[in-house]
Amino acid sequence: DIPMTQSPSSLSTSVGDRVTITCRAGQSISRFLNWYQQKPGKAPKLLIYAASSLQSGVPSRFSGSGSGTDFTLTISSLQPEDFATYYCQQSYSTPFTFGGGTKVEIK
């Protein structure tokens, strides 16, 4: 199994701030890395696939980067609707594994 480690586990920030979340894979996964956003009581929503490709309909303030073992999700200017929990997930091999999540809260 490939462990996925996200940091930080939570962060308090303000509208308009730039937010960076990191995800580290336990072994190289090339670019087989996806990012999801989840709001309370709702299903996750795909934001980024293949490490850096924006899913259709997702605002351009979201971006992803990285390859191998280290990846980053960046929100360039946080909006009120972005307060949520974010998960990375590797699709390199089964069992697919998720990071522990990063909760983005209002400061």
Next chain:
Amino acid sequence: EVQLVESGGGLVQPGGSLRLSCSASGFTFSSYWMSWVRQAPGKGLEWVANINQDVSEKYYVDSVRGRFTISRDNAQNSLYLQMNSLRAEDTAVYYCARESPFGDNSRYDAFDIWGQGTMVTVSS
């Protein structure tokens, strides 16, 4: 509208069984790998199992292998998860999710469509 709708969750005693269903609409169900993903209360996401288009390949996370069985009926546009020998640690919201291929040569899979989830509670 592309949609996945789960059903079949509920309260079950430890050691009991439950069968979850996921009904798909708005897309060609038979063309996609499908997965089950679960989320224990207040916890993160855990992938449980997936199945390919013609049912020739199935994969499971170690913690459910031998107890859970994933299946599908393409004629009925439905995905299933038969859960036996249930344990307290199986308590979670269970989501079905569509795996779509993206990127160069469709190499990169991601869960692009999710159901609303169905709650399974294992307790005496």
